[in-house]
Amino acid sequence: MASALDDLPPASLIRDDAERDFYAQDVFTQGPRPAAVLRPANIDELSAGLKAAAQDGLTIIPRGGGMSYTSGYVASDAGALIVDLGRMDRILSIDETDMTVTVEAGCSWGALYEALHPKGLRTPLWGTLSGIKASVGGGMSQNGLFWGAGRGTIAGSALSFDMVLADGAVIRTGNGFLRPYGPDLTGLFASDAGAFGIKAHITLPLIREAEALAYGSFAFDAPAAFAAAASEVARQELATESFGFDPFLQAQRMKRDSLAADAGALVKMMKAQGGFWRAVKEGAKVVAAGRSFLDDAAFSMHFVAEGLTQTEADERMRRIAGICAAQGGRPVENTIPKILRANPFPPVNSMLGPNGERWVPIHGIVRHSKALSTIDAITALFEANHSEMERLEVGAGYMFLTVATTAFLIEPVFYWPGAWGELHRRSIEPGHLAKLTEFADNPEARALVERLRGAIIGIFGQQGGMHFQIGRTYPLKAGHDPRAWTILEALKAALDPDGRMNPGALGL
Ligand SMILES: Cc1cc2nc3c(=O)[nH]c(=O)nc-3n(C[C@H](O)[C@H](O)[C@H](O)COP(=O)(O)OP(=O)(O)OC[C@H]3O[C@@H](n4cnc5c(N)ncnc54)[C@H](O)[C@@H]3O)c2cc1C
Structure with missing residues (x-):
């Protein structure tokens, strides 16, 4: 059957079965096989690709560095078009007069750091620990933090986006030097999990590197x-x-x-x-x-x-x-x-445990006044499940971070024996991977991890928490005023009337 995708440059399309399966998996989950993977070289090819997908009626799933574990780019159904931003990785301009930098969405935080650091510059929020692979576009689309977290969150720092919508139309949000100018369209697309469109270009503010x-x-x-x-x-x-x-x-x-x-x-x-x-x-x-x-x-x-x-x-x-x-x-x-x-962007070797165990974090952010009660509730959950965790060799620890002056992030991390995915094999340094032992798949241990993850999400809900990396994992709707949620649904319908843009992400 003729497909509008056939008119795209062949170098931008992947149809090989094994590659399509690779692109269907995130750090935690293997999804169904997509119809194809589009790897546009620039915004024009991206726009043409989305127009072709619209003609073919394909679901569109944006993917940045692929470093997430909340099914943000794992489609619910087979036959989607995965759009990998990995080739759109250029730094388009560094403007030292106006103190802004504009990148293509697939640019990694590591590459941005390498370009800015020698000039004594950086962005206020300057990436996640996964930044050797994770992209600026991924960070803007699911929010997150590490470097510069004393100042806030990654998605909050964007000045403007060039967005490509589900029908291939290109829109620019904001003026690229200060926001908001009226109701905030940049904010609308920040942290949207790709449910509203695909970020092609991103403009961020610059600050001077610390002396x-x-x-x-x-x-x-x-x-x-x-x-x-x-x-x-x-x-x-x-x-x-x-x-x-x-x-x-x-x-x-x-x-x-x-x-x-x-x-x-x-x-x-x-x-x-x-x-x-x-x-x-x-x-x-x-x-x-x-x-x-x-x-x-x-x-x-x-x-x-x-x-x-x-x-x-x-x-x-x-x-x-x-x-x-x-x-x-x-x-x-x-x-x-x-x-x-x-060494702010080390290899992502911590994607597996120190002995080769599978690894997945789950997190939530609460007010300071709720930090201790949340930690206590999660500790009680681990204690209540101690014997089951021990039997199935599921280990769990915590990471903590504070965010700006107002928030406290708690990130329980699980380790369990389980088989690796192709994403682990391709992301971890070969020398490090060679030292690890792969465990046999253990669905029972994984099921326990999934159950505990669900229970922890419930605890964060009770404590009035919020989340980054919403993807298809965190219950965004439950944390919203019902009328505000109706507005979000209406915005989704206006931007993506056929519901083809990352359906299910954000719970939309
Ligand atoms: C070892 C390791 C360390 C990590 N450390 C941190 C950390 O310090 N802090 C932290 O917050 N997270 C961390 N993470 C989680 C994750 O890497 C980050 O959340 C990161 O921002 C993901 O970026 P990505 O480019 O890989 O996005 P992806 O995983 O490819 O995509 C994430 C989401 O964004 C959407 N998306 C991606 N690009 C676009 C685009 N251009 N337009 C629209 N939608 C898009 C996808 O559809 C998906 O919903 C870590 C992960 C690993 C494996």
């Missing part, structure tokens, strides 16, 4: 003390990044990371630190601290503070240390924030 950095790590015996300290540091806006681990996740990190990897990161750190002697001193401290300093710590919290001068950065860290001490936190070697900051 001075200070690092701090603290160990706490109880979650109450740790959460109180983290929230207070956030309220006082002292750190640009504040993140922590529970003892389980801390141990996983320590197993996976090696001193050899630290040595590699040190080379990068030398560059990041600027001054040579300072770099040598910092490097020597990292090596001397080794990997054992946190072995018996209960919870660890790590901070990066920035300043115009070293004195300013150090003063921020001094205040952070005071807040932690007031909660009984003990200072420990600050190796973890130092290493991460020196």
Whole structure:
């Protein structure tokens, strides 16, 4: 049967069965086989591709770096057109006068960092830890954070988008230097999970790269003390990044990371630190601290503070240390924030556990006042399921982050024995993958993980939480005023009248 897709450049279309199956899987889930994968080289090809898909009546599923695990780009039904933005990875302009940067949506955070860093520039929110592969478009479409989280969230930082809608029409949102100018169309498409259209170009603000950095790590015996300290540091806006681990996740990190990897990161750190002697001193401290300093710590919290001068950065860290001490936190070697900051976009080897286990996080964001009750509720859930988790070898830990002054992110992470997907094989460094053992598939363990994920989503709902990476996993509708939800449905119908743009994502 003739297809409008046949008129597209053959180099932009994939129809091979194995490749189509690869594109149907995210980090957690294998979806049904798509009809084809479109890999447009630019916005014109993207627009032509969506027009062809409209003629053929195809469902459209946008995919960025493919680094998510909430079925955001996993179609509900076979026969969709997956649109992979991976070839649209150029940086279109860096404007140092107007302090903006415009990229194609498939540009990775790592590539953007590499382009901006030598100029002493960066974006205020400058990517996720997956940024070596994860794209700016993916971050804008499902929101997220890591670098710069003291300032807010990734999708909140966009200035404007060039959107391609389901019928192939191209629209520009905003003016590209300040928003909102009237009702905020950029905000409408931010965090839309690709349900409203495909981002082709993204304009972000620039700021100057920090000139001075200070690092701090603290160990706490109880979650109450740790959460109180983290929230207070956030309220006082002292750190640009504040993140922590529970003892389980801390141990996983320590197993996976090696001193050899630290040595590699040190080379990068030398560059990041600027001054040579300072770099040598910092490097020597990292090596001397080794990997054992946190072995018996209960919870660890790590901070990066920035300043115009070293004195300013150090003063921020001094205040952070005071807040932690007031909660009984003990200072420990600050190796973890130092290493991460020196190599901000490491290989995505943590996509599998340290022994080759499957891995999936689930997260929610709550107000400070709800952080401890949420942690307690999730801990109680784990305790109630302890024997089942032990029997099926399901491990779980937590990561924590604070966001701007108002929010506290809690991210339980699961490990369980299970078979790998092709996405794991292609994403993890071959040398690292070779050291891991693949487990046999264990549907019972996976079913337990899925049940616990569902229960945790329920806990976040009870605590008034919200989520990034909504995809097809988090219940957006449940968190909305019913009248506001009706408006969202009406907007979806106006932008995508045939319901072909990532149907099911956002629950729309
Ligand atoms: C090892 C590892 C570390 C991670 N660390 C972090 C972290 O620090 N912080 C964090 O928030 N997340 C993290 N993640 C999760 C994930 O990588 C991020 O959420 C990231 O933003 C996903 O970007 P992506 O380009 O891979 O998007 P994808 O997974 O390809 O897509 C995500 C969603 O966006 C849509 N989409 C993608 N591109 C477009 C576009 N151009 N237009 C419209 N819709 C689009 C897709 O349809 C899908 O719904 C991590 C994941 C891994 C595997």
